[in-house]
Every structure is written in structure tokens, then in C-alpha cells.
Amino acid sequence: MNLSWLRSRNFWIVVALLAAVALIVAVLLMWRPAIAPIERPPRFDTAQIQRGARVVEAGDCAVCHTRPGGEYLAGGLPLATPFGTLYSTNITPDAQTGIGQWSLPAFERAMRQGIARDGHFLYPAFPYVHYRRMSAEDIADAYAYLMSGPAVQAPARQNQMNFPMNIRPLVSFWNLLFLHGEPLTPLAERSAAWNRGRYLVDGPGHCAGCHSPLNLIGAEKSSEYLHGGSVDGWEAPALVGLGQQANPWNREQLVDYLRADVVAGHGTPAGPMRPVSLSLARLPASEADAIAEYLLSLKQPPTVTETTAPTPVAPASTAQGALLFSSACAGCHGRAAPMRQIDGRPPLESTSALHAASSRNYLKTVLEGLPAAPGAPGPQMPGFAASLDNQQLAALAVYLRQQARPDQPWADLSSTIEALRQEAK
Template sequence: MKGRSIAAGVLAIVVLGGVAACSIAYRSAIDPIEPPAAAAFDAGSIARGAQLAAVGDCISCHTSAGGKSYAGGAPLETPFGTLYSTNITPDPDTGIGRWSLVAFTRAMREGVSRDGHLLYPAFPYPHFTRMSDADIKDVYAYMMTRTPVKAPARDNALTFPLGFRPLIAGWNLLYLHPGPATEDASHNAEWLRGRYLVEGPGHCAACHTPMNTLGAEESGKPFAGGSIDGWDVPPLNALGHRQPAWTADQLTSYLRTGLASQHGAAAGPMEPVTRQLALVSENDVRAMAVYLLSLDGQPAGAAPPAPAAQAANPAQPAAQAVAQAQPPAQGDAQRLQRGGALFNSTCAACHAASAPMTSIGGRPSLAASSVVNADSPRNAINLVLQGIPLRGSAASHYMPSFAHTLNDQQVADILAYTRVQIAQRPAWASLDDSVAKVRKENTSK
């Protein structure tokens, strides 16, 4: 009798556990609504929502190359396969036109679509869950007043069995921590505003934190750097100890304009982020800068932590990515000579100390450039091969791509010269191999 009771108890626990798991993995649908007219939304709410959407750079992930704004279809390469962003215009059939504010809030806070299916955490709801009701309502007002675009969702291409969405319920149990950030009365209003924007709508840690094997941010390593789209993502937890150190003015300028006179220009995945932050109020961006600078908790004079980007990118062995201490005197003299000649013929018109681009307007010198001074040559290689594209008639910085102009040896020669002779830094190790590797990665995209 006792054995039967134990067995019955175990069975009950299993059944209850299964019911609980199903209740998490399978969520009920929220009834569709008739698409509301744009005039139904308050103009102030729409304007505030536009600012918050810009902080989150929603348009970059939800707009495909050459596609309509917010209509989705942009690919996101992950270690688990390719995800495609969805249409978040108010189209009633293929977008969110029939989503109520309740459905939109659930998606933002819990990662659940209106029809009940679970959203992949590439959509950063673990950060959006920190947002206030009022701010989510404002983002909803902004999105529901965009131009509707009929654009059906593309099928994702994920490794089996990750296409089975109920599995995300297990991920959520481990890594989704709903609710606002803990209160902190020890800081002023500017710092608190910056923390809210960085950790909530800005979701900066989603890119600037290394990921674990399940695609979640590594515990205990917030803002320690990462890797995305083949670019090293720098750590944000030691900005005050870089050389030269970042200041609130420099970081605010960089975030709003893509340029910092003592550090360089935004490129790669960060460049579109700065274009969106240019639309955000200077006070809010400065608050973000103040908060980010406060993450540097090291004592004055301490060396910054080693970048985590190499460890976060399994396709980039540390032995190839991290510079080895090699005095400039031991560098290849012929390489530096070739690199100097190529620099003078190819780069000097813009980057020489006497060039108008360098001497006018407070533009950064290559000697202070973050990519030239980085431990890894990866971002410098990407910058030479990919450049920084023009953005139509909008004011922006620009650099042409040299992928079809320079071969691997020429790229390596120029970068070696720039690193050793201009920045006066130790030569990067295995630079030829790194250039060939990065070019191959870019070609396969």
C-alpha cells in the first residue's frame, strides 16, 4: 500500500510537471482586433515611441536590404542557423495590424506572439521586459502608425530540432527574468535614466556580452564584449581605462554622430545604431554614456579586461585574433616599406596628418583609432574590405570598400604599416592569415 502511494505521488508530480511545462510552452492566443486608425493614437505618444524605437534600433533588424521599413525579412546568422525578422508594420494580414496593446505588451515582456507561439530570443524580450507600461504603449503607438506593408514571414532555417518552438520555454525558464530593474537610490536621475535605456529598450548587452552555448548572455560577464556578423564587439565595462580614456562628451558624440575625435568612426554593426541614436534626444544619449562609463569599476591605472570577443566567436581562434607582443623593431622591414608606399598612394589623401579630412572638423587620427589600437586586427580588416557605405543624401561618414582593389598581401601591408608606424603599437601576429580568413568569411555572406 505504501509503495502504491509513493508511485501515485510520483505519477501526480510527473503529470503536474507536464501540465506546467505545457502551460509554459503553449500559450493561448489573444483575440485579434480591428486595425485601429492612425488618428486614434496621440501624437505625443507616437513621438515618444519613435525615440524609443530609435534607441532600440528596431529598424535595422526588421528591415531587409532594399526592403520596406519594418517589413522584416532580414537574415540573422546564428550558431543554430538562420533566423529571419518578422513584419512589424500594421499590415492586418502579415504584420501586427490586428494586435492589441495587450498582445504587443506580452510579446515585449514575455516573448509570446499574439497567436500564442513563442518568439526566439534573438528578439531581445529579455531586455524589453524591463520597459515600463507607458513606454511599451508609446512604442506600440509608433509601430501602429507606420505604413502597412504586406510581407509574409520567411521560413527560418534552423538546425533540427530547434525549429520546434516549444523548446524555447526551457530557455525562458533559465534566462528570462521578467520585471523592471531593481531600484537604486544611490545614483542620480541621469544615471538611472541611462541604465534604463541601456538595459531596457537599448538592449546593449545583447551584443556587448559573450554568449553561452545556448545563445544566452553569459552569467557574470555583462558588457564584456562579444562578436556579431564577423566583427569584434568591444567590451563596455572598461571604457574609462582605454587609451585614451573615453569621456562622457566623447561617448555621447560617438553614439549620436558615429564619430569621436579621440577614438574613431563607427563601422560594421555599430554604424546603423549610431544613425538611429542621432534621432534620440542628446540628454538621453548622454545619460546612456554616463551609465556605460560607470560600468568601469576598476581602480585607476588598472589594465582593462581582456576582450571576450575572441572567445565568443568559435570561428575566430584566439591564437590568430589576439596580438602577440612583438616590438616594432622586429617587424618585417620590407612589409612596412611596402605598406608605407601603399598607404601614401591609397589612404593618405584622407588619413594623412595634413589631409583636410583629418585636420578639419575634429575628425579622428588613425593613431588614436580604436580599430588600429585593438588587440585583434579583425575589425581593421573588415573596415578595409567592407568600408563604410554612403547613406543616400543623409550626412554621414564614408569610407570606400577596398575588397576589389587590394589583394590580401596589400591589405596586410597597409594595416601593418598603420599599426606599427602610425599607431606605434606592436605588430599584429599572423596578419596574412587573418586577412585571408576574414575575406573568406565576407565572401561567403
């Protein structure tokens, strides 16, 4: 092999040029200019502020940007991700710690590109991948609403991201791979309600952020759109094929569930879905109805499933579970319980959590309960993490699963209970 070329001046010139080009490309990818600060706009049209309030509710902004006990939209909520913990930011119009100095173009850039006013990259836990599909009018209305609210001084908390994701400019390469899509346009062959539902699901509602599986670097798997995911230790169920399940949904049930009601045959939202449904309940019912029409149109692709003989259930387990149910649950969920009539408490064997393939959501509901939402109507339930041990939890789950799906006993009970106990620590 002739090594003279490697020692030549021309070779090193080519290497230097390639390195310079790579550096320039990297800088162009990882740098964004700041947008000049502004004085907070003095006023907006009342009708636009009202429209913006609905957009902010549809986008679940308060769900992430309001910590428990904190000021509305002032941030500070910890968001656990596989790459570390983020803290949501202050989106009130405070000039120093919020978005009070942001112009509409700066706000729209953040919503569509994930770039803050000062030019730093936002982490994709902020769902700009979906918000970029919103209309310019909705983004402007949301801006008007946020800038018209009370300013709260609340400095951002320090994120605790793992290396290398603590280097924000690297998000630019994530964006290069996954930040695609334009504002949604209606499909002429579909109804106005269907198009509205699609817009809410794929735009401000960003439903796929929880209800689609993620790849190794935290992007949604587009080939498994709404096929189910996980969030905060809960399983976010698949939203395709809702009308095809063994315990199918109809439109009325889904609308009521989306609006945080107790639904016969399915129960009521719990975990991270609870605040989302409470936000939807503050919107016109037509919004939930549109979402239901769209979701029920999504069919589950045919799959081949292998049938296996059910695992026998020990009589001792069901007997203990029945006793635990009568002592801890029957007061609200038993056949003759007054709360079944007064507060619409569901029979547990008909809830979606007890029909799910995994026991995780059922067990988390029992362990954590269903806390009351301040200022909002709706059911509540105490948590039993301290009063039931692992063996009792398993026995109760075995008993109730046998009422719901006697042909499919849960095989993951022990491992799931242990995992949930560890997560709680």
C-alpha cells in the same frame, strides 16, 4: 537484488504517474494561449505617437526590422545566429502579415515574455530579455507609434534554424533559465542622467545583446556584463572601463561617437554599430549624454597581464605598408589631406580599431568600407576587398598598427584575413 517490486503493478502505476506529471509540466511550459485579434485602433494621441517614435529609435527597431531596400519596419532582414538564420518579421500595422490585429496586451506580452499574439514562442534574437525591463508607459507609447504607421503587406520569410532549435516550443526551457528581471527602477543615490543612461542601455537599447559574451545556448553571460562580444563577424568591444583604456574615452568623445560623428582619437562607428548610432543621432542629444555618463561609470575590474616582448616587424612589411597607405589611404587620412579638414576624417593611427587587441574590426572596415546611409549625413569610405590581396592587407595593417601601438604588433593578421575572406564567401 529483489526484482519483484519492478514486476509489481504498483511500480508501473508510479512510473505512469510520473510520466503523466512530466507531460503536464512540459505542456504547461511549452504552450501559451492566443490573444484574441482586434480591429486596428483608429487613432492615438499625437504626443503619445511622438513619444513612441523616440522609444522605437532607442530600441533600434528599424535596425533589425527593415531590410536593405525594403519598406520601413516590414521585416525580412536575415539574422545569422550560431543556431541558423532568422528573418525579422513585419511590425507594421498590416492585419494579415504585420501586427495590425494585435492588442496592447498582446504587444506587451511579446515585449516582456517573447510570445506572439497567436501564442507561438519568439526566438530570443528578439531581445525581449531586455525589453521586459522597459516601463509600461514606454511599451504603450511604442505600440501607439507602430500602430499609427502605414501598413505594409510583407509576409514573413521562412526561418532556417538547425535542429533542435527549429522546434519553437523548446524556447520555453531557455526562458525558464534566462528570462528574469523586472522593469528597471531608478537608484536614488545616482543622478537622473545616470539612471536614464542605465535604462537606455539595459532596457530598449539592449546593449549587452552585442557587447556581452554569450554562452553555448545563446544567453548573455551575466558575470561578464558588457565585457565585449561579437555580432555579424565584428567584435563588439567591451563597454566597461572606457575611461581606463590606453586610448581612453571622455564624455564628449563618447557622446559624439554614439551620435555617428567622427571623433578625434577614436574614429566613427562602423559595421553593426553604424545604424545604431544613426538612430541615436535622431534622438535628443541628452539621450547619448545619459548613456555616456552611465557607461563611463562602469570600471574595468583589475586584471593581471603578462608582458611579453614585442614581435619584431620586418622593414619590408612596413615599407610596403607605407607605400600602400600613400596610394590608397593618404588622400583622406594623410596629414595634409583636405578631407581631414572638410569632412573630419581621422588620422587612422588614432582610431579605436587600430588600438584594439584584435585586428578583426580594422580589417573588416578596410574590406567592407563605410557605406553611406541614405538620407543621413556622415562620412563614407569605399571597401578594398577586391583591390587589395591578403599580403597587401597584412602589410598595410602592420604599418598602421606600428603607428598606433608599436609595442603590441598584431599576431592574428594572417588567420584573421583568411577567416574574413572565407566569411565573405
